[in-house]
Amino acid sequence: MFDFLKNPDYDLVGAFWMTIQLTFFSAIGSLIWGTILVGMRVSPVPIMRGFATVYVNIFRNTPLTVIIIFSSLGLFSTLGINLASPDSPTSLADNGFRLAVLGFVVYTSTFVCESLRSGINTVPVGQAEAARALGLSFLQVLRLIVLPQAFRAVVAPLANVLIALLKNTTVAAVIGVAEASLLMSTMVENESDSLFLVFLVFAAVFVALILPLGLFLGWVAKKVEVKR
Amino acid sequence: MSAPSVLYDAPGPKARARNWLYSVLFVLVLALVAYFVYAKFDEKGQWAGALWKPFIEGSTWTQFLLPGLVNTLKAAALSIVIALPIGALLGIGRLSDHKWVRIVAGAIVEFFRAIPVLLLMVFAASFYAFYTDLEADTRPLFAAVTGLVLYNGSVMAEVFRAGILSLPKGQTEASSALGLRKTQMMTNVLLPQAITLMLPALISQLVVILKDTALAGQLTIGYDELIRGSGPITGNFNNTIPTLIVVAIVYIVLNLLLSWFASFLERKLSRRKKTPRGAKMLEDAPSLVTTTTQGGSAV
Numbered sequence A: 001m002f003d004f005l006k007n008p009d010y011d012l013v014g015a016f017w018m019t020i021q022l023t024f025f026s027a028i029g030s031l032i033w034g035t036i037l038v039g040m041r042v043s044p045v046p047i048m049r050g051f052a053t054v055y056v057n058i059f060r061n062t063p064l065t066v067i068i069i070f071s072s073l074g075l076f077s078t079l080g081i082n083l084a085s086p087d088s089p090t091s092l093a094d095n096g097f098r099l100a101v102l103g104f105v106v107y108t109s110t111f112v113c114e115s116l117r118s119g120i121n122t123v124p125v126g127q128a129e130a131a132r133a134l135g136l137s138f139l140q141v142l143r144l145i146v147l148p149q150a151f152r153a154v155v156a157p158l159a160n161v162l163i164a165l166l167k168n169t170t171v172a173a174v175i176g177v178a179e180a181s182l183l184m185s186t187m188v189e190n191e192s193d194s195l196f197l198v199f200l201v202f203a204a205v206f207v208a209l210i211l212p213l214g215l216f217l218g219w220v221a222k223k224v225e226v227k228r
Numbered sequence B: 001m002s003a004p005s006v007l008y009d010a011p012g013p014k015a016r017a018r019n020w021l022y023s024v025l026f027v028l029v030l031a032l033v034a035y036f037v038y039a040k041f042d043e044k045g046q047w048a049g050a051l052w053k054p055f056i057e058g059s060t061w062t063q064f065l066l067p068g069l070v071n072t073l074k075a076a077a078l079s080i081v082i083a084l085p086i087g088a089l090l091g092i093g094r095l096s097d098h099k100w101v102r103i104v105a106g107a108i109v110e111f112f113r114a115i116p117v118l119l120l121m122v123f124a125a126s127f128y129a130f131y132t133d134l135e136a137d138t139r140p141l142f143a144a145v146t147g148l149v150l151y152n153g154s155v156m157a158e159v160f161r162a163g164i165l166s167l168p169k170g171q172t173e174a175s176s177a178l179g180l181r182k183t184q185m186m187t188n189v190l191l192p193q194a195i196t197l198m199l200p201a202l203i204s205q206l207v208v209i210l211k212d213t214a215l216a217g218q219l220t221i222g223y224d225e226l227i228r229g230s231g232p233i234t235g236n237f238n239n240t241i242p243t244l245i246v247v248a249i250v251y252i253v254l255n256l257l258l259s260w261f262a263s264f265l266e267r268k269l270s271r272r273k274k275t276p277r278g279a280k281m282l283e284d285a286p287s288l289v290t291t292t293t294q295g296g297s298a299v
Helices: A012-041 A046-060 A064-078 A091-122 A125-133 A138-153 A155-175 A180-190 A192-224 B013-043 B049-056 B058-094 B099-114 B117-131 B139-165 B169-177 B182-217 B231-237 B240-272
Strands: none
Touching (some): A012 A180, A064 A155, A064 B182, A192 B117, B117 B182
């Protein structure tokens, strides 16, 4: 029944390892860039606020598919931007992976930014006022007082963003990154008689990745929440 | 903290000068990036008029972009129309008094919420190809809508459940005191109020659906939506970048309109003051991002 799992052509573990790697690097990148964006979005410099607002509105409303296709066909094929050294034997795969991560960071950071912004809104006004009364500058207020509390308030929304990102990494299949959905689409073509089994295997792994992650981060969210 | 300005003092002469300095530096950085993009485009000849001209000709729009857009909207509209009742059923099922209904509805919702839409679509495409005798040219639409309905139906279930749960308990108690049966209570008292509360979240979910339709042209699914529909333009004029930019603009405009409509509705509803006392306005759909996101999910 599960013969297809033993077929050496189908590297199931490798495909899901790729999915996890894509998620990991994109999550770190999105967290950093999203935090910088939210800093700009609430900053005293109008032009930075404007830039961050426009950036968020543009990329949040573009389908991820368009962004990923653009990073491959636009940046790489047309503009010739290669993110991997052309001499390395795995150059093509590395480049696809890095372009996909770039696309995910560009897209997901907008959601990180919006979550953090709503987190900043949960911090009581008195906190920032007290910090300013102590003579802290804007960056100090943000870094020492507001963002630490905001982060603790948005663990749950950020967990949703992370779970969405994990599912979104399947879009990388569109530009040929060898991750889970690309393997599944090859397998359902070749193993048409065990279509349901193939789907169930992939679905089960995703459920097994996402449910514990959600439960764990939900527990973390409760644990670090600022009690008010 | 409603106004972000509590984060910094009103700028005095020194701070104003410093903010000016930062503005100038930031504009310089932006200009540098813009110049880099411009130079790169220029180097590869991407500013050539021939690449952009197709988009000011009516035939490009009537032949490729508009049919693609119509297909995108068709898939999105079908998905929401089918997903809404399914979501309502599943959401109410999760609140059922019968343990088994709760467990089954909960399992379905959690299962389909955890699976990427792309996998659902790929599976549905193969399923229709192998096990049904649908025409080859309608299969892609079926596959796209099936994938979107399975995923969004379970997201909507959570929206419905949250909407009903956010109503004050007095509503349930009053209706059972009047002797209403459970079905009557749901259809006559709870749902009408919950739907009003949920409307903004439901429209935000539309944005997610619209963005997810973009997946339907990829891999083995092959639905002729906007992106796939614009393929021939790229083929004819070899203008990948201009085409993708135009396609992205179409999506952005549509989604911004939807988001504005959602917040307009939210303001209107909150001004109407008809929200039952004690009810909390819902946040966005549980996962704002999917493919956002979306956040809804989804990011």
